[in-house]
Amino acid sequence: MTLSFGREYLAIPGPSVTPDRVLNAMHRTAPNIYEGALVDMVAAMVPDLRRVARTKSDVAIYIANGHGAWEAAAMNVLAPGDKALVLATGRFAALWGMICERIGVAVEVIDFGKSDALDPEAVRARLAQDKVGEIKAVLTVQVDTATGVLNDIAALRAAIDAAGHDALLMVDCIASLGCDLFEMDAWGVDVMVAASQKGLMTPPGLGFVFANEKAQARRNPSVSFYWDWTNRMRPELFYQYFGGTAPTHHLLGLRAALDMIFEEGMEAVWHRHDVLARTAWAAFDAWGQGGPMEINIKEPARRSRAVTALKLGDDHGARLRRWVETNGGVTLGIGLGMSAPGYPNGEGFFRLGHMGHINAHMILGALGVIEAGLIALDIPHGTGALSAAAGVVSQG
Ligand SMILES: Cc1ncc(COP(=O)(O)O)c(C=O)c1O
Incomplete structure (x- = not known):
């Protein structure tokens, strides 16, 4: 039994989601x-x-x-x-x-x-x-x-x-x-x-x-x-x-x-990425209050608005990725080039791509599925993440 049918969200940090308008423009003879x-x-x-x-x-x-x-x-x-x-x-x-x-x-x-x-x-x-x-x-x-x-x-x-x-x-x-x-x-x-x-x-x-x-x-x-x-x-x-x-x-x-x-306008594009990145960080910070999740880059000013790398420890990153993809239709990025004792292939990390054709419902949806995964896999995490994320979106 899976809840992943429907439109999938490729939330790896590139390639990013291709808009239908781009796909349609390409759908013709040369x-x-x-x-x-x-x-x-x-x-x-x-x-x-x-x-x-x-x-x-x-x-x-x-x-x-x-x-x-x-x-x-x-x-x-x-x-x-x-x-x-x-x-x-x-x-x-x-x-x-x-x-x-x-x-x-x-x-x-x-x-x-x-x-x-x-x-x-x-x-x-x-x-x-x-x-x-x-x-x-x-x-x-x-x-x-x-x-x-x-x-x-x-x-x-x-x-x-x-x-x-x-x-x-x-x-x-x-x-x-x-x-x-x-x-x-x-x-x-x-x-x-x-x-x-x-x-x-x-x-x-x-x-x-x-x-x-x-x-x-x-x-x-x-x-x-x-x-x-x-x-x-x-x-x-x-x-x-x-x-x-x-x-x-x-x-x-x-x-x-x-x-x-x-x-949309260049400034508006940057603003959308900024708000949606901070939306994700608000949730990650809240989960981190009651468990092992940590944003890899501590200082917000030095974090990308396109991608966030997370540390979750042990093989929790890999387990979470598998769960959210299979059960929620969200594909998260692997822990690229990261390692920890006993977990040499980035199993303790994952990444969320929030770049390009993304909006509030996609990010809030992805965060909701991640929370479901944390619960299902019994990975300790703090509470209030989704309302913290919604709070950032509500400020625009
Ligand atoms: C910052 C950065 N530079 C270079 C590359 C390499 O690009 P490509 O995989 O398209 O060769 C990537 C790929 O993810 C990247 O993220």
């Missing part, structure tokens, strides 16, 4: 890729992508997931023998660093652990030692999807400037774009990497690399043809803009997603 409506649509889409990233910079669109966009960004500005400073706050910046190593870049990692944000002062101090400008780029994530941390990118830029260092600032916004406040130009980000499948509400398959003039001026002349962003920054070339056949259906879906974002 359009002409050389002239006509699709070409016009892409020309108009580029300024809209800039609006989401809050930048005047050019954007290259790759038929790729986030890993492809990472490699594209790295290949365009880093050459074998260059050095990159990677600021790790969980899993994803370190993986980006590994990709850099594979193309011959010397990678130095500052590891801030799995439950803290990066410390700008540590970055300033390291860069200040680099008198000869050996470090060509500083790489990090705005949000680490494994830990749920939100790094302070404006403070990171201030730290690089305070060190008087000329390295490029390269930021992964794959989990955060369209969810957490981000200002590429105002915060002085030189290269920003994003992907379609999270806040942009489009199926996985599009990777974006935004690059300002400083980054474009540092283009690695030996970048491979496919990743080279030169033609990909010129939408009027169209066929070459995509390095070949355009990703027709993803573009149609993305157009619908961008329309939804602008109809």
Whole structure:
């Protein structure tokens, strides 16, 4: 006997829920890729992508997931023998660093652990030692999807400037774009990497690399043809803009997603994510009062509005995930890259994705099912979580 039939909620932190409007926009035969409506649509889409990233910079669109966009960004500005400073706050910046190593870049990692944000002062101090400008780029994530941390990118830029260092600032916004406040130009980000499948509400398959003039001026002349962003920054070339056949259906879906974002308004999108994240935190805090549940990132200001990672201990995270999926139709995220004694595969953790096409009833519904799971599995927890969550929603 299960209560999971009905519309499921994929509450993993990406891919996120695809809106029907995006799916419907993709449900057609392929359009002409050389002239006509699709070409016009892409020309108009580029300024809209800039609006989401809050930048005047050019954007290259790759038929790729986030890993492809990472490699594209790295290949365009880093050459074998260059050095990159990677600021790790969980899993994803370190993986980006590994990709850099594979193309011959010397990678130095500052590891801030799995439950803290990066410390700008540590970055300033390291860069200040680099008198000869050996470090060509500083790489990090705005949000680490494994830990749920939100790094302070404006403070990171201030730290690089305070060190008087000329390295490029390269930021992964794959989990955060369209969810957490981000200002590429105002915060002085030189290269920003994003992907379609999270806040942009489009199926996985599009990777974006935004690059300002400083980054474009540092283009690695030996970048491979496919990743080279030169033609990909010129939408009027169209066929070459995509390095070949355009990703027709993803573009149609993305157009619908961008329309939804602008109809709501960028500030309203950020506000919705903020309120719904705080809704979930209110419930998690209340459950934690009477049991083992803990939000992985303690300081609310350093928590992502797109994803929250939770610690539940033993194998409670894995048990809870199985229960809510089987009995409630809600799929929670695994405890990615987390471990505890006796539980090496993140069994004691889970994550709630609250990114993209989500609203109050989805989050309150997911929280209600999680509470049912805690009761059914006899996992100790505090009371009043659902009314605390409803209270946050009621304040809007
Ligand atoms: C912050 C972040 N960066 C990079 C990636 C890698 O993206 P992909 O799995 O699409 O290659 C992910 C995936 O979840 C992510 O969350």
